[in-house]
Amino acid sequence: MNKNNFNRRNFIKNTATSSLGLAVLGTGSLSSISAPYIKKVTPRINFSVIGINHGHIYAQVEMILKGGGNFISFYGKEPELVSAFSKRYPNAKLAGSENEVLEDESVDLILSASIPDERAPLGIRAMLHGKDFMVDKPGITTLQQLEDVRYAQKKTNRIYSINTERCESQSIVKAGELVKSGAIGKVVQTIGLGPHRMNPGSRPEWFFDAERSGGIICDIGSHQFDQYLFFTGTTKPQVVAAQKGNINNTQYPLFEDFGDVMLRGDGGMGYLRVDWFSPDGLKTWGDGRLTILGTDGYIEIRKNIDIEGRPGRNHLFLVNQKERKYVDCSDVSLNYGQQLVDDVLNRTETAMGQEYCFLVAELGLIAQKKAQRIG
Amino acid sequence: MNKNNFNRRNFIKNTATSSLGLAVLGTGSLSSISAPYIKKVTPRINFSVIGINHGHIYAQVEMILKGGGNFISFYGKEPELVSAFSKRYPNAKLAGSENEVLEDESVDLILSASIPDERAPLGIRAMLHGKDFMVDKPGITTLQQLEDVRYAQKKTNRIYSINTERCESQSIVKAGELVKSGAIGKVVQTIGLGPHRMNPGSRPEWFFDAERSGGIICDIGSHQFDQYLFFTGTTKPQVVAAQKGNINNTQYPLFEDFGDVMLRGDGGMGYLRVDWFSPDGLKTWGDGRLTILGTDGYIEIRKNIDIEGRPGRNHLFLVNQKERKYVDCSDVSLNYGQQLVDDVLNRTETAMGQEYCFLVAELGLIAQKKAQRIG
Numbered sequence: 233m234n235k236n237n238f239n240r241r242n243f244i245k246n247t248a249t250s251s252l253g254l255a256v257l258g259t260g261s262l263s264s265i266s267a268p269y270i271k272k273v274t275p276r277i278n279f280s281v282i283g284i285n286h287g288h289i290y291a292q293v294e295m296i297l298k299g300g301g302n303f304i305s306f307y308g309k310e311p312e313l314v315s316a317f318s319k320r321y322p323n324a325k326l327a328g329s330e331n332e333v334l335e336d337e338s339v340d341l342i343l344s345a346s347i348p349d350e351r352a353p354l355g356i357r358a359m360l361h362g363k364d365f366m367v368d369k370p371g372i373t374t375l376q377q378l379e380d381v382r383y384a385q386k387k388t389n390r391i392y393s394i395n396t397e398r399c400e401s402q403s404i405v406k407a408g409e410l411v412k413s414g415a416i417g418k419v420v421q422t423i424g425l426g427p428h429r430m431n432p433g434s435r436p437e438w439f440f441d442a443e444r445s446g447g448i449i450c451d452i453g454s455h456q457f458d459q460y461l462f463f464t465g466t467t468k469p470q471v472v473a474a475q476k477g478n479i480n481n482t483q484y485p486l487f488e489d490f491g492d493v494m495l496r497g498d499g500g501m502g503y504l505r506v507d508w509f510s511p512d513g514l515k516t517w518g519d520g521r522l523t524i525l526g527t528d529g530y531i532e533i534r535k536n537i538d539i540e541g542r543p544g545r546n547h548l549f550l551v552n553q554k555e556r557k558y559v560d561c562s563d564v565s566l567n568y569g570q571q572l573v574d575d576v577l578n579r580t581e582t583a584m585g586q587e588y589c590f591l592v593a594e595l596g597l598i599a600q601k602k603a604q605r606i607g
Numbered sequence: 608m609n610k611n612n613f614n615r616r617n618f619i620k621n622t623a624t625s626s627l628g629l630a631v632l633g634t635g636s637l638s639s640i641s642a643p644y645i646k647k648v649t650p651r652i653n654f655s656v657i658g659i660n661h662g663h664i665y666a667q668v669e670m671i672l673k674g675g676g677n678f679i680s681f682y683g684k685e686p687e688l689v690s691a692f693s694k695r696y697p698n699a700k701l702a703g704s705e706n707e708v709l710e711d712e713s714v715d716l717i718l719s720a721s722i723p724d725e726r727a728p729l730g731i732r733a734m735l736h737g738k739d740f741m742v743d744k745p746g747i748t749t750l751q752q753l754e755d756v757r758y759a760q761k762k763t764n765r766i767y768s769i770n771t772e773r774c775e776s777q778s779i780v781k782a783g784e785l786v787k788s789g790a791i792g793k794v795v796q797t798i799g800l801g802p803h804r805m806n807p808g809s810r811p812e813w814f815f816d817a818e819r820s821g822g823i824i825c826d827i828g829s830h831q832f833d834q835y836l837f838f839t840g841t842t843k844p845q846v847v848a849a850q851k852g853n854i855n856n857t858q859y860p861l862f863e864d865f866g867d868v869m870l871r872g873d874g875g876m877g878y879l880r881v882d883w884f885s886p887d888g889l890k891t892w893g894d895g896r897l898t899i900l901g902t903d904g905y906i907e908i909r910k911n912i913d914i915e916g917r918p919g920r921n922h923l924f925l926v927n928q929k930e931r932k933y934v935d936c937s938d939v940s941l942n943y944g945q946q947l948v949d950d951v952l953n954r955t956e957t958a959m960g961q962e963y964c965f966l967v968a969e970l971g972l973i974a975q976k977k978a979q980r981i982g
Contacts, residue, residue, distance in 0.1 A: 511903055
């Protein structure tokens, strides 16, 4: 980056408004990441955004701001999305085209939450222009795209990082520490439930088209595939069975509202269910759960809500041979943003192994493709 | 039954000691069934017990005492089991042989918790002797046994009832009422988790032999298969995939400590996981869960414990389009025992449809057989 371009006052201003912005936009990841964002960070790289079709882009920007990024420019095709985004980040320059961003030599890293099926081609263009790339999940929507991304990444030696909830979740990171310390013995299986609220009135057209969104298993399941591989340490996963279908939303014929997958691998077993059935009575968008079963205990995470229980998010329960307890995760640091900025500078893989990232994507793509159609 | 044989004083005495006895023996079903057992019941049939190898027999006896049974005799092969059982039911006559019970014309109903692979042959003998039969799960351990039981049942027109936890669970019965009333719309899927504590030191030899116990999916899974069929209303179930294995107890080479099954049917989908990994730090034998996902809401049951939450058992959480709430299940009546006694008298199927009972068993047997071996 050109350090002279850096405007410290604007950076701090952007950072300071982040809590409010995130809360208003309801990205769902606010409470877990707001605390660590309070401190000021000296920017170390320049980054830009291309594609703001999903609201997740706000959390992505916040992570990189916090990690040491200087947000210099962005491009989005849709005027209404651009308008809201500009208000939130008034000091990032609105570029006239995608190419203007890609050809800006001062840009180190490009973030994107474009329409899912457009993400991989964009990421390839970004890498071919010498940029690293961090993208919302699903970061790749077909096996052909995966092959192309793998090839371009190897050719360019750039970073292609796909952001899933583990990057932003104190409870999942805490579970990682506990499992690593042997708190539940050897992991036997993970079960991940990812219910989501559909909110059809607020969704763009591509949301209802499984080809464009990647399909429910590939899209939402990104989180659960990541958590399965991360907690079991599996490197050779296998889709034992998978199902997908449109059970109750047939007015959208290309939509999928239910999916589930049974997994097995060299590190353990896994099961995941994803759906769009979160009811309106729930105070959040989805009662996401993760249960990690070990030979000497288990961990349950209630990611977003403890129904009729404790307030807030990130509820972790641990039961093992010695004890059972509720574990407070509020002091856990979330380092994905900082590590990714480190990786951009040092050409390392501390935020997420590149092959690991592709393996998570590949597993989701295979499960989505292999899934039997139901309903 | 011969009404003159009935000894009312002894019956009341037996019933009055049930709370203490059940608590000491730890059948796990006490708190859900103790309240409705307080009232005195006029006995309407005679029943006996053959086979007391599993402690579940105590809960079975309590249910039938409460339902209107007069406990007249029992037979067990094992002196140490007989001794404890006699102390608990001093007024039931210890028979000298199985045949003595089978040939007693005053006996209407026989209960059994014998070794699982001996249950179906015993049940067939009981039916051929004109008795109805109520047996602990798994009530049948091979598909050949199922065929034989089906044939004998049809031939004799006797009752063959397999007892699962729904018969004894206020929260599951309550969930049934809620689902029936439309509280969560149409059921889409059930997920049942059945972790159990292994306690190897307290287990008899047959426990470690999957052939004798029926295998983990057929045995423990009985509950989850029943709940899947009951809540989805599926009549044509299909095992999409199943896995079974011995992950961490290879010192017992014939044992299975993990199993899971993915299901689909005309009424909805299902998944179940069963295991023997409950850690010692858990206050109960297993953190059993049932999640019923509907098109307009979901129900979660924490069957035995709400870890670090509310005391007691039978925790039901309901979230739908209008509200989310914790539902108290303490006033729910458990009618299985009374209905089974009614059925014995009236030749009806109010406690459990005979074909339904066989369908639950068949699903478990097919899943157990089809399961891929892991570990």
